Amino acid sequence: MNKLHKAFAKGKAFIPFITAGDPSLETTRELVLQMAEAGADLIELGIPFSDPVAEGKVIQSASIRALSHGITVDHIFSMLRDIRKTCSIPIALMTYINPIFAYGVHRFLNNCKDAGVDALIVPDLPFEEKDELMPFCLKCGVYLISMIAPTSDKRIHMIAREAQGFIYCVSSMGVTGVRKNISSDAEQMVRLVKEVNDIPCAVGFGISTPEQAARIAKFADGVIVGSAIVKIIEQYGSKCIPHVIEYVRTMKKAVKKG
Amino acid sequence: MSKGRFGIYGGQYIPETLMSAVTELEEAYNHFKNDPKFKAELNSLLKNYAGRPSMLYFAENMTKDLGGAKIYLKREDLNHTGSHKINNVLGQVLLAKYMGKTRVIAETGAGQHGVATATAAALLGLKCEIFMGKEDTQRQALNVFRMRLLGAKVNVVDSGTQTLKDAVNETLREWSRRVKDTHYVLGSVMGPHPFPTIVRDFQNVIGQEVKEQILEIEGRLPDVLIACIGGGSNAIGLFYEFIQEPNVRLIGCEAAGHGVHTKKTAATLAIGKLGIFHGMKSYFCQDEYGQIAPVYSISAGLDYPGVGPEHAYLHEIGRAEYVAVTDNEAVEAFEYLSCVEGIIPAIESAHAVAYAMKLAPKMEKDQIIVIGLSGRGDKDVASIARYMGVEIYE
Numbered sequence: 001m002n003k004l005h006k007a008f009a010k011g012k013a014f015i016p017f018i019t020a021g022d023p024s025l026e027t028t029r030e031l032v033l034q035m036a037e038a039g040a041d042l043i044e045l046g047i048p049f050s051d052p053v054a055e056g057k058v059i060q061s062a063s064i065r066a067l068s069h070g071i072t073v074d075h076i077f078s079m080l081r082d083i084r085k086t087c088s089i090p091i092a093l094m095t096y097i098n099p100i101f102a103y104g105v106h107r108f109l110n111n112c113k114d115a116g117v118d119a120l121i122v123p124d125l126p127f128e129e130k131d132e133l134m135p136f137c138l139k140c141g142v143y144l145i146s147m148i149a150p151t152s153d154k155r156i157h158m159i160a161r162e163a164q165g166f167i168y169c170v171s172s173m174g175v176t177g178v179r180k181n182i183s184s185d186a187e188q189m190v191r192l193v194k195e196v197n198d199i200p201c202a203v204g205f206g207i208s209t210p211e212q213a214a215r216i217a218k219f220a221d222g223v224i225v226g227s228a229i230v231k232i233i234e235q236y237g238s239k240c241i242p243h244v245i246e247y248v249r250t251m252k253k254a255v256k257k258g
Numbered sequence: 259m260s261k262g263r264f265g266i267y268g269g270q271y272i273p274e275t276l277m278s279a280v281t282e283l284e285e286a287y288n289h290f291k292n293d294p295k296f297k298a299e300l301n302s303l304l305k306n307y308a309g310r311p312s313m314l315y316f317a318e319n320m321t322k323d324l325g326g327a328k329i330y331l332k333r334e335d336l337n338h339t340g341s342h343k344i345n346n347v348l349g350q351v352l353l354a355k356y357m358g359k360t361r362v363i364a365e366t367g368a369g370q371h372g373v374a375t376a377t378a379a380a381l382l383g384l385k386c387e388i389f390m391g392k393e394d395t396q397r398q399a400l401n402v403f404r405m406r407l408l409g410a411k412v413n414v415v416d417s418g419t420q421t422l423k424d425a426v427n428e429t430l431r432e433w434s435r436r437v438k439d440t441h442y443v444l445g446s447v448m449g450p451h452p453f454p455t456i457v458r459d460f461q462n463v464i465g466q467e468v469k470e471q472i473l474e475i476e477g478r479l480p481d482v483l484i485a486c487i488g489g490g491s492n493a494i495g496l497f498y499e500f501i502q503e504p505n506v507r508l509i510g511c512e513a514a515g516h517g518v519h520t521k522k523t524a525a526t527l528a529i530g531k532l533g534i535f536h537g538m539k540s541y542f543c544q545d546e547y548g549q550i551a552p553v554y555s556i557s558a559g560l561d562y563p564g565v566g567p568e569h570a571y572l573h574e575i576g577r578a579e580y581v582a583v584t585d586n587e588a589v590e591a592f593e594y595l596s597c598v599e600g601i602i603p604a605i606e607s608a609h610a611v612a613y614a615m616k617l618a619p620k621m622e623k624d625q626i627i628v629i630g631l632s633g634r635g636d637k638d639v640a641s642i643a644r645y646m647g648v649e650i651y652e
Contacts, residue, residue, distance in 0.1 A: 050549040053430045054273045072547050097534045102548025123273045128260040151278040174435035
């Protein structure tokens with residue numbers, strides 16, 4: 001049974017992103033469990049890829065660290081099955097299309113289903129190419145998340161009409177990474193989505209401070225934070241857990257105020 | 259199925275941030291390719307600036323020495339900036355200007371495409387930034403300086419394997435930051451639609467000229483066309499006009515590096531698997547989990563883990579053949595052509611020369627081979643000297 005709806009059922013959602021296997025799978029597992037306890041509503045878990053073209057330096061480096069430890073999709077699925085024994089927080093996997101394609105799309109989605117994965121986020125699979133995964137996602141009950149960007153303009157209605165689960169609104173142009181100023185495009189994007197589909201909209205890219213999160217949460221249904229958390233993990237390595245949890249608590253509070 | 263397919267290959271596998279840019283590009287290209295003013299201006303640039311048509315040269319010494327088929331060289335090395343890259347670049351930078359863009363960005367491996375882009379940007383008055391892997395900036399230091407001399411900013415890419423693939427990653431990232439004023443001048447028949455089609459169309463001039471020239475000289479079509487292939491722009495440029503001529507064999511030469519059975523290779527069609535990367539479905543060197551593999555070739559221009567989707571298609575339907583040529587064979591051919599014909603080829607093009615040296619003696623004397631001599635070898639002299647154990651100082 002897909003649990004994604006739970007993420008947006010109790011008001012504004014806080015969605016932290018971490019890269020699986022950075023600094024180790026044991027730490028990732030602990031982070032997922034404790035972030036769930038600390039109030040995260042949905043966890044976005046990155047499967048590392050050698051050439052992540054939508055990522056800035058911080059998440060690129062996390063991918064390289066994870067891959068250098070020999071982390072594979074199989075390791076990640078087995079960790080997820082372990083997590084599911086005690087924790088039912090909604091989980092979205094983020095990765096690029098080639099690791100899924102190489103693994104075998106059907107096999108990958110079957111594993112997602114078994115491991116209790118609720119959604120997939122694939123940045124290099126735009127609307128026009130979603131048929132690579134969609135039939136298998138539907139079969140396995142895993143949502144394929146649609147993304148929209150500040151340049152999507154006329155495309156927003158087309159994408160929103162067919163979107164499922166939630167929509168990932170990319171707040172600003174470029175790649176992931178902490179930004180001082182978040183553009184105001186996101187509010188307009190959310191408005192355009194809601195014109196055609198009453199679906200939750202979560203905003204990501206660039207957000208790091210509680211003030212930014214609170215401001216975004218005023219108009220969005222969820223706030224996604226990646227690079228700011230991955231930076232903490234990079235800084236503290238295997239001792240990162242209390243620092244990340246403290247940050248998650250602060251951000252969650254800010255989002256709830258929004 | 260999305261747009262821009264060659265059989266199952268091609269497509270548009272890019273982040274949503276770039277979708278509006280490729281759609282805008284496709285619409286602009288479809289409009290301007292038939293615009294008389296655009297066509298006239300491009301033709302004038304190709305003729306008066308790039309020096310087209312390039313010669314089809316009968317390599318008489320080489321033909322006699324090898325004792326088989328007649329060998330012709332399509333001299334793209336004589337173009338302005340020294341390679342076939344200028345054909346595509348003049349087309350794309352002019353298109354960018356017609357689209358109202360004020361800035362172009364490009365990836366480069368050997369530096370040939372970067373130099374060509376910087377050149378066209380200087381000529382047509384656009385700002386230019388080039389992304390080049392750190393390792394390549396060291397192998398091709400002279401080209402880095404050349405680009406700077408031409409007014410371009412060269413960004414050294416230190417992520418990943420620090421070669422062409424990483425330069426493409428970084429250029430895509432930069433493009434997603436600034437699609438409004440910036441056009442990405444992709445250098446090969448790869449990437450998301452419409453690039454494989456646009457680049458092929460701009461390189462098609464190579465084969466069109468060959469057809470006209472060989473009919474004029476020999477009164478018949480060639481038996482074999484041979485070109486080196488990384489992404490595959492000079493190969494498709496040479497082949498495309500002849501795809502409908504079933505009696506013309508098309509042979510693409512990939513870079514085997516130390517050999518296709520070693521880890522140090524870049525022969526994608528020999529060892530790659532079907533995948534989706536850099537915007538396209540095609541073949542890629544990758545591990546069992548779909549992580550893109552580090553590739554190797556002595557030639558920075560062929561050092562790429564993928565191949566253009568139209569080549570993947572020609573490979574699948576058996577219309578073109580693809581062979582792998584090692585570093586050693588390419589270096590031998592590099593020396594051979596220099597000594598026998600007095601032409602120093604680019605190390606990329608030397609891969610095609612090497613295969614012709616194997617094939618020509620097995621063919622009849624009245625048969626004809628045309629080799630795509632995609633670039634000149636000046637840029638490679640220092641690295642070939644190092645390969646042969648000679649230290650020289652530029």
